[in-house]
Amino acid sequence: MNRLSLADKLNLNKFEVDEGEPHILINNELCKSCGPKSCLLVCPAGLYSEQNGEIIVEWAGCLECGTCRAVCDKKAIDWKYPRGGFGIIFRQG
Numbered sequence: 001m002n003r004l005s006l007a008d009k010l011n012l013n014k015f016e017v018d019e020g021e022p023h024i025l026i027n028n029e030l031c032k033s034c035g036p037k038s039c040l041l042v043c044p045a046g047l048y049s050e051q052n053g054e055i056i057v058e059w060a061g062c063l064e065c066g067t068c069r070a071v072c073d074k075k076a077i078d079w080k081y082p083r084g085g086f087g088i089i090f091r092q093g
């Protein structure tokens with residue numbers, strides 16, 4: 001049996017994006033004094049990046065695992081589930 005790669009599994013997911021209503025907001029003022037910047041390392045979908053000194057999250061592709069919120073010591077991440085009917089629809093596992 002062929003095993004799917006992580007990228008292949010992620011590609012099976014479907015997203016109903018709530019345009020203009022991000023369910024993850026970053027307080028970048030708090031990020032400026034953050035040493036480890038753990039959010040850049042832990043997101044299983046690789047949605048966090050640092051651009052021009054700011055932390056960016058591509059929230060539309062969120063797997064809703066909550067890991068980023070859990071690892072942010074400074075509580076800089078305002079995270080909630082997307083509104084009903086929006087967000088990820090898992091198709092694998």
Ligand code: SF4
Nearest residue numbers: 031034038039072076
């Ligand atoms: S871990 Fe939290 S405080 Fe640190 S860079 Fe990421 S969002 Fe900002």
Ligand code: SF4
Nearest residue numbers: 043062063065066068
């Ligand atoms: S909740 Fe999970 S998938 Fe979504 S941005 Fe945070 S770490 Fe990434």
